[in-house]
Amino acid sequence: MITSNDIWVIGDKQIKYDLALLSKAHSMAEVCAGKVFAVMLYETDPDYCIRAGADEVYLLQGLEKIADDAAIAHALASLLRENRPGTVLFQATVRGRAIAPAVAALLSTGLTADCIDLKMEESGLLLQKRPALGDSIIAEIVCDKLRPQMATVRPGVLEDPTFQEKRTGKVSIIPIEINALVTKTGFMPAQSSELLSEAKIIIAGGVGIGSREGFEYLREIALQIGGCVGASRAAVDAGYAPYTWQIGQTGIAVKPNLYIAVGISGAVHHLVGMNASDYIVAINRDAKAPILQYADYAIVGEWRHILEQWFLSYQERKVCI
Amino acid sequence: MNIIVCIKLVPSVMNLTMDQEYVMQRDRVVQVINPADEAALEAALRLKGNGSVTVITMGKPSGDDELRSLLARGVDRAVLITDKAFAGADTYATARTLSVAVNSLGNNLEDFDLILCGRRAIDGETGQVPPELAILLKLPFVTNITKINFNQGKIVCSRRLEEGIEELELGTPAILSLCEYSYPLRLATILGLQKARRMQIITLSREMLGLKKEECGLKGSPTRVRRITGQPQGIRNVTIAKNIDEGIARLSELIAEVPL
Numbered sequence: 001m002i003t004s005n006d007i008w009v010i011g012d013k014q015i016k017y018d019l020a021l022l023s024k025a026h027s028m029a030e031v032c033a034g035k036v037f038a039v040m041l042y043e044t045d046p047d048y049c050i051r052a053g054a055d056e057v058y059l060l061q062g063l064e065k066i067a068d069d070a071a072i073a074h075a076l077a078s079l080l081r082e083n084r085p086g087t088v089l090f091q092a093t094v095r096g097r098a099i100a101p102a103v104a105a106l107l108s109t110g111l112t113a114d115c116i117d118l119k120m121e122e123s124g125l126l127l128q129k130r131p132a133l134g135d136s137i138i139a140e141i142v143c144d145k146l147r148p149q150m151a152t153v154r155p156g157v158l159e160d161p162t163f164q165e166k167r168t169g170k171v172s173i174i175p176i177e178i179n180a181l182v183t184k185t186g187f188m189p190a191q192s193s194e195l196l197s198e199a200k201i202i203i204a205g206g207v208g209i210g211s212r213e214g215f216e217y218l219r220e221i222a223l224q225i226g227g228c229v230g231a232s233r234a235a236v237d238a239g240y241a242p243y244t245w246q247i248g249q250t251g252i253a254v255k256p257n258l259y260i261a262v263g264i265s266g267a268v269h270h271l272v273g274m275n276a277s278d279y280i281v282a283i284n285r286d287a288k289a290p291i292l293q294y295a296d297y298a299i300v301g302e303w304r305h306i307l308e309q310w311f312l313s314y315q316e317r318k319v320c321i
Numbered sequence: 322m323n324i325i326v327c328i329k330l331v332p333s334v335m336n337l338t339m340d341q342e343y344v345m346q347r348d349r350v351v352q353v354i355n356p357a358d359e360a361a362l363e364a365a366l367r368l369k370g371n372g373s374v375t376v377i378t379m380g381k382p383s384g385d386d387e388l389r390s391l392l393a394r395g396v397d398r399a400v401l402i403t404d405k406a407f408a409g410a411d412t413y414a415t416a417r418t419l420s421v422a423v424n425s426l427g428n429n430l431e432d433f434d435l436i437l438c439g440r441r442a443i444d445g446e447t448g449q450v451p452p453e454l455a456i457l458l459k460l461p462f463v464t465n466i467t468k469i470n471f472n473q474g475k476i477v478c479s480r481r482l483e484e485g486i487e488e489l490e491l492g493t494p495a496i497l498s499l500c501e502y503s504y505p506l507r508l509a510t511i512l513g514l515q516k517a518r519r520m521q522i523i524t525l526s527r528e529m530l531g532l533k534k535e536e537c538g539l540k541g542s543p544t545r546v547r548r549i550t551g552q553p554q555g556i557r558n559v560t561i562a563k564n565i566d567e568g569i570a571r572l573s574e575l576i577a578e579v580p581l
Contacts, residue, residue, distance in 0.1 A: 013484075067489055069452065070461050094482045098464040101412065101449035105456035110413060110543025113447035127547070132445070140548040181461040181495075185477075186488035200579050226581045237356075237501075243481070249446065252483070257579045260572075269446075275555035279575060283568075287561070297575070298561045299568030310569040317573070 003147040005034030005124040006085035010076065011049070012041050012096050019052040019161035021089055021153055026053025028120035034086060039079070041072065050169035052161040057171045068180035069095065073102030075176045080107060085148055086124045092152035100152050110143035111150040114249065116157045116272050126151065131249055131268050138268075156197070156253030157272070190244055201227030202256045204247055204274070207234045208263020208284065208303060215241045217304075218262065221311060230254065232270045248273035262303045266291030283307070322372040322471075324365040325426070326396075327419060327438045327454070328358035330380050330387055352380075352387060356501040357439025363504035364469055365437050366395050372434070373397040377422055379407055379415060385522055392517035393509035399520075400426065404527040409539030412445075416453035418537055421530045423458060433494055435476070440465050440498040451498035462496040463489055467503045 007025040011018035018038070025036045038046070038054035042064055046057040058079070066072055080088065080103070088103070090096040092114045104111035112128040116138070119127040125142060128151045132139040143149035196202065203222045205215055219229040231241035233248050247254055249269035259277035263284060264270060271294055274280070282295035283303050292298045299306055330352040354362075365374045376391050378384055379402040388399040402422050410418065427433060436458075441448035448464065455462035467486070468479040480487045481500060509517075527537055535541055562568030 067487060068461065068491075069464070070455060073452075073456070094465050094480075097448055098452050098462070101447075101452040102456050102462070104413065104449075105416060105453040108413075108543075110411065111449060112544055113412075113445075113449055132549075138550045139546050140550070141544050142547045143544045146543045182463055182489055182491040184487055185490050187485055188488075189485040190483070200581060201576065225576055239502075243500075258575055271555060280557065281572065281575065282559075292559050292561070293556050295559045296557050297568075297571060298559050299565065299572070300561060301565050301568070306565055306569065309565065310572050313569060313573060314576075 003084045003086050005029070005032040005087075006037060006083075007034055007087040007089065008037045008039055008080070008083075008085045008148075009054070010039050010041065010088065010090045010096070010099070011044070012091050012093060012099075014091065014093070014155060015044060015048070017091055017155040017158075019048060020158040021091065022049055022052040022054050023161040024118065024158050025089060028087075028118065028126075031120045031122060032086070032124040034124065037083075037085065039076070046169075046171040048163075050167050050171075051163040051165060053164075053167075055169050057169060059171065059173045061173055061175045062178060063176055065184065066178050066180055067184040068178065068182040069098040070102050070182075071178045071180050073099050073106060075178065076103050077106035079174070080148060087120075087126050088148045088150045089118075090150070090152045092154045096152050100150060104150050107148065109146040109148060109150060111152070112141045112143070113152055115151045115153045118151065118153065125149070131272055154249070154253055154272070156255060156276070196228050196230055196245070196247070196252055196254060199228035199254065199256050201225060201258045201260070202230050202247070202254055202274075202277075203227055203260045203262060204230035204232065204264060205235055205241065205262045206232040206264030206270075207238055207240075208265075209235060209240055210263070212240050214304070217307075221307060224311075225314070227256075227258075232264045232267070234265075234267070261291050261295065262307070264291050265289045266294055322368055322370055322434045323375075323432060324369055324372065324435045324437060325375045325377060325423060325433050326358070326362050326365045327436065327450070328362065328376055328378045329355045329439070329442045330378060330384050331355045331442055331444045352384065354387060354391075354506075355439050355442045357441060357499060359439075359506040360499040360501055360504040361437040361439050362391065362394075362396070363506045364499055365435070366507065367504070368435070368469065368471065375400065375426065377402065377419065377426075379403070379410075379418060379422075382524075388522050389517050389520075390509060392520050393513035394507055395513065398523065400523045400525060402525045402530070404537070406527045406532075406534050406540075407538045409542065410537060411542035411544045412447050412449035412453055413543055414537055414541040416450050416457055417541065418530070418532065419450070419454050420457035421532055422525055423454075425525065425530060435493060436460070436496045438496065438498045440500050448498065451496055455496040458496070460494055460496050461491055462498070463491065464498045466497050466499050469497060469499075
């Protein structure tokens with residue numbers, strides 16, 4: 001069997017992002033005359049997958065409790081060897097970014113990490129865009145000699161899925177037997193990161209906040225206005241804020257109605273995680289900080305002074321009401 | 322316990338340049354140990370007991386000083402894999418070279434109980450090498466670890482996922498990748514520094530590893546950078562507040578406009 005121009009989307013837990021990836025795959029498959037296969041690692045309604053763009057759905061059974069990424073990769077690799085699609089896409093979640101490279105190594109092929117955009121050429125060659133060098137550049141990567149070409153795609157960077165009500169497709173249930181060498185013995189759910197992805201207002205701080213105490217202040221304000229607090233990688237690296245608050249390429253991608261960037265310079269890896277926000281306000285003492293270019297509105301000055309003044313006026317107004 | 326730690330030296334500043342083939346020009350910048358790899362190293366030093374810690378790095382020939390500073394912290398053996406043919410390697414080519422190097426160090430894998438890595442490097446940020454290396458060495462792996470312990474011959478570890486912390490258990494040998502700052506790296510001691518000065522750094526070239534040219538570096542990489550563009554899209558038409566009072570008033574309006 002020769003390699004086709006089919007696109008496989010490996011769905012992993014977050015249905016919202018999986019469906020967005022399926023819609024993206026559908027529009028790319030039209031360009032290269034391929035089919036879209038949804039390969040779901042968890043139990044889900046296959047109709048959604050089909051309406052979002054899948055031509056066929058494989059529901060893999062028996063993987064929900066499996067924590068052995070290598071074993072899951074072996075199962076996927078044998079399916080891929082049988083079917084030989086041209087392209088395989090994963091979510092760039094922690095798990096996706098563990099399973100995908102294992103699959104790529106099993107198939108001796110290339111994999112591009114954490115793509116923020118994909119484009120299909122007529123020939124079936126996938127252009128994969130990702131930010132690189134932490135700053136300032138976007139690399140366009142191709143895997144031109146080997147198939148499948150593989151990429152992990154950052155959750156939240158794609159457009160919302162488009163559903164076509166009348167689409168039909170084939171559904172197959174595939175039981176998978178796994179001999180897991182890694183076993184899960186416990187799980188502690190995270191606290192604020194989920195909220196961050198759903199928040200309508202986010203106040204995010206950067207290195208400019210200068211201390212843990214400063215971040216506590218941001219958090220307090222965020223809670224008062226019904227929002228959520230976030231942080232840049234530099235602030236997390238400096239120990240001012242926990243990793244669960246991190247927004248950006250290596251943290252969480254967000255899309256709030258209002259994003260207030262406080263003391264954040266605007267490194268590219270931060271921007272890719274927040275520039276889908278509806279409205280962006282930058283508060284920075286440096287009028288030349290890159291973040292200003294990416295904001296709709298900017299206030300130049302000392303953040304603490306600005307927020308304290310604003311908060312006073314906010315509380316006064318609340319009392320009046 | 323015998324442990325191998327794979328580390329990467331990364332540019333300390335982000336003022337890197339690239340040539341026409343988009344290969345990073347690493348000659349002119351100061352190199353430091355990748356933060357997540359420091360955590361892997363410290364975890365290894367704490368776990369080794371009566372065993373040994375071997376550090377492996379692939380990079381330019383001048384990595385000597387950085388490796389010596391690790392010997393001064395208690396690392397028993399440092400291996401530098403260096404060859405012009407390795408330049409431009411993507412994650413798969415890197416993992417292949419590392420896997421051959423790991424195999425060349427011991428008679429067989431049973432000689433090592435663990436291979437520790439950082440979960441990602443701050444320059445490439447892919448995090449793909451540890452799982453790829455694990456597959457090539459036919460070992461189980463866990464990524465994104467914040468804590469490792471040993472309990473009755475089993476590895477017990479915590480793994481950070483988006484939705485929470487997973488507790489996992491597995492046997493040895495295995496490959497684990499650690500999150501930055503999970504284990505802050507110890508300082509070198511004076512005694513360590515003195516000892517390190519007398520120690521040998523093992524250097525391995527492509528030929529010594531028995532790798533063909535087309536298996537390494539740019540030639541052995543399935544992925545290729547086709548184009549580099551500047552800043553990502555998303556530049557907006559910013560309005561800058563005339564003064565702080567105006568800014569504060571606007572901020573209040575904006576917050577009031579968000580439907581909660």
